[in-house]
Each structure stands twice: as C-alpha cells, then as structure tokens.
Amino acid sequence: MIKSFFISLLLACVVFSAPSFAGGQHDFSFKVSRGDAFYKFFYSAGLSGKLLTKLMTSDPRAQRLNNIYPGDKFEISLNDNHALKQIIFNPANDNPLFINYDGKRFSFEKSNIQPVGDVSFTVITINKSLNYDAKKAGVDAEVVKMMVDNFSWEIDFSRDLRKGDRFFLSWEGEKTPSAMIYISGRKTIALFSHKDSLGRKKYYSANGETLNDSFKFAPVKYNRISSGFSLRRYHPTLKTYRPHRGTDFAAPSGTPVYAPAKGLVKYVATLSGYGNVIYLKHGSEYVTVYAHLSKFAKGLKSGKRVKKGELIGYVGTTGMSTGPHLHYEIRINGVHKDAEKVKLSKKSIVPNAEMASFQKRAKQILTKLKIK
Numbered sequence: 001m002i003k004s005f006f007i008s009l010l011l012a013c014v015v016f017s018a019p020s021f022a023g024g025q026h027d028f029s030f031k032v033s034r035g036d037a038f039y040k041f042f043y044s045a046g047l048s049g050k051l052l053t054k055l056m057t058s059d060p061r062a063q064r065l066n067n068i069y070p071g072d073k074f075e076i077s078l079n080d081n082h083a084l085k086q087i088i089f090n091p092a093n094d095n096p097l098f099i100n101y102d103g104k105r106f107s108f109e110k111s112n113i114q115p116v117g118d119v120s121f122t123v124i125t126i127n128k129s130l131n132y133d134a135k136k137a138g139v140d141a142e143v144v145k146m147m148v149d150n151f152s153w154e155i156d157f158s159r160d161l162r163k164g165d166r167f168f169l170s171w172e173g174e175k176t177p178s179a180m181i182y183i184s185g186r187k188t189i190a191l192f193s194h195k196d197s198l199g200r201k202k203y204y205s206a207n208g209e210t211l212n213d214s215f216k217f218a219p220v221k222y223n224r225i226s227s228g229f230s231l232r233r234y235h236p237t238l239k240t241y242r243p244h245r246g247t248d249f250a251a252p253s254g255t256p257v258y259a260p261a262k263g264l265v266k267y268v269a270t271l272s273g274y275g276n277v278i279y280l281k282h283g284s285e286y287v288t289v290y291a292h293l294s295k296f297a298k299g300l301k302s303g304k305r306v307k308k309g310e311l312i313g314y315v316g317t318t319g320m321s322t323g324p325h326l327h328y329e330i331r332i333n334g335v336h337k338d339a340e341k342v343k344l345s346k347k348s349i350v351p352n353a354e355m356a357s358f359q360k361r362a363k364q365i366l367t368k369l370k371i372k
C-alpha cells in the first residue's frame with residue numbers, strides 16, 4: 001500500500017482531474033480501511049491532484065500520510081470557497097497531526113493533547129471474570145493485562161470482584177485507553193493516562209500518583225545482614241550446601257516487622273521450615289515473604305490489606321532457624337530475587353508543571369462519563 005502510493009498518486013492525478021463531487025459540504029471525516037490510501041480521501045473532499053502534490057512535497061512530515069493503517073482517521077475542512085483549510089490526521093496509536101493551509105503554504109503541527117470531544121468508551125460489566133467479560137466487550141488481552149497490573153495494587157482480582165462491578169475504558173485514538181475506571185458498590189478507582197518526559201504512558205489517580213508503591217529496603221530495623229541471597233550456601237542446620245533465596249536480617253526476638261510497601265496478606269501460616277510465616281502480595285507481580293517470626297501482628301489474616309509501614313509481625317526464631325532473625329524474600333512473577341540488588345516498583349507522580357492540565361483532562365473524562 002505504501003510503496004504503491006506514488007504510482008497510484010500519479011495515475012490518480014491523470015485519471016481524476018480534480019473532480020468536484022464534494023457538493024456543498026465543508027467538513028469531511030474518513031476512517032481508514034484496509035487498502036485505503038490518503039489520496040482517495042483528498043479527492044473525495046473535491047481537492048485537486050496539483051494541491052496534493054504541493055502538500056506531499058511541502059514538508060517531510062507529510063510523508064506520515066503515506067503510512068496509514070486501518071482505524072486511523074482523517075478530517076478535512078474546507079473554507080467557504082471550498083478551498084482546503086485544514087487536515088487533521090488522527091492515527092490510532094499516535095498523537096494527531098494538524099495540517100493547516102492558508103491558500104499559499106502548508107503548516108504542520110503535532111499535538112500532544114488529544115482533541116477534546118473525540119472520546120469513546122468501553123464498558124466491561126463483570127459477569128464471570130475480567131478476562132472473560134473484557135474479551136466479550138472487545139478489549140485486547142494486552143489491555144486487560146495492563147488493567148490487572150495497575151488495579152492489582154488496590155483490587156484483588158481473585159476475591160474482590162463482584163457480579164455487576166464495572167470497568168470503564170475511555171479511548172482517544174490510541175491503542176491503550178486514556179482512562180481506566182473501576183466502579184463497584186464499595187469503591188471507585190479512576191486512573192488517567194499521562195506521558196512522562198520520555199513519552200512512556202502510565203496511569204495515575206486524579207491526585208497525580210500511580211497506584212503502585214515504592215518499596216522500603218528492609219522491613220525491619222536490623223543489626224546486620226547475617227546471610228545474603230546466594231544460590232549455594234552452607235546450611236548450618238542441614239550441614240549441606242543449599243541455595244539461600246532470601247536475605248537474613250539479624251535482629252533481637254520481638255523486633256517489629258513492617259510491610260515494606262502496601263499489599264495484601266496472602267498467607268499467614270506456621271510451616272516446618274519457615275516457622276511462623278507471612279506472604280504479602282503487592283500488585284500483580286510482587287510477593288514478599290517473612291519467616292521465623294515469633295508472632296504475628298494482632299488481627300493479621302489472609303485477605304487483609306496492609307499499608308506501607310504497617311506492623312505485620314515480630315522477629316523470632318521459629319521453624320528451621322539457628323537464632324533470631326528475619327528471613328525475607330522478594331519474588332517477582334514467582335522468581336526469587338536478591339533484595340540487596342533487585343530494582344523494585346517505584347511510585348510515579350505527575351510533575352507539578354503538568355498537574356493542572358492533567359487534572360483538567362481527568363475531570364473532562366469523568367464529566368463525559370457522568371462520573372463525579
């Protein structure tokens with residue numbers, strides 16, 4: 001399609017000599033289908049091949065019009081004399097390109113802000129599961145994964161979702177939503193996209209913070225690291241070499257242990273090796289483990305949400321342990337990581353200078369959705 005564009009263009013210039021079947025219309029909207037080329041839309045608006053050549057040779061950015069894909073949109077506006085005024089090229093996965101024409105020359109402007117008013121919504125109503133109901137609503141698996149990765153910091157998808165809960169996705173011409181909003185009878189979580197200085201899109205709540213949390217290095221005030229992460233360590237109790245897939249923080253029995261980031265209590269158990277142990281889940285990827293505890297914090301049980309810095313238990317030497325210490329593990333997608341080396345989740349914040357426009361856009365989306 002792209003390579004043949006110029007050939008088609010030449011032929012088209014010969015065959016059509018600027019037919020004016022545009023009638024009295026001034027504004028034209030087009031959506032690209034398979035096999036479409038930009039010149040077709042140009043001619044449909046009653047514009048000439050000569051003007052098209054002028055446009056295509058006016059600026060290197062015009063070449064962008066040769067790379068169009070199904071789902072991309074065009075708007076062509078004419079003035080009262082039916083002469084070209086403006087072309088808005090709105091690709092499905094990029095910011096819009098505005099091309100203005102003053103009768104003599106073309107000017108190009110790429111916008112970082114989606115035009116307001118072109119917002120569409122998808123509603124996913126939970127009936128079976130997010131995966132199932134999202135697919136039914138026509139939402140890509142990739143977008144569903146992104147929803148899970150973000151919302152898992154506040155929602156436990158395996159137990160919190162109820163029949164009738166809804167997810168609203170707003171779209172503004174990109175492959176990923178401009179907002180993702182969860183609404184249930186119990187809570188509403190609204191996330192809005194924002195691009196950082198490197199152009200990476202992240203989702204922030206209306207106060208400008210991502211839902212994920214930053215981790216504290218150690219969940220306990222410790223004297224020293226008595227044993228680091230190692231794939232081959234001499235085990236004093238078992239008298240054999242075994243991997244040590246955690247970090248041991250030496251501290252007196254009874255020293256409080258705190259959640260290093262917000263999370264969900266997955267298990268509270270007493271096991272033979274780990275002794276009294278807690279598993280916390282943070283978002284969709286992280287699990288942290290706290291072993292050999294002397295006791296658990298009051299009221300701690302699986303399903304409870306904990307805040308960063310919340311007391312979860314106390315250092316001890318239960319299970320297979322030679323002395324009081326906290327055995328701490330970090331697992332990412334099930335893989336044990338070295339707490340002293342691993343790069344962990346970090347909360348992002350919308351920069352101050354961009355906060356006002358970010359919050360204005362968030363408000364506009366909520367208004368369109370009729371959510372307050």
Ligand SMILES: [Zn+2]
Nearest residue numbers: 246247248327
């Ligand atoms: Zn250990």
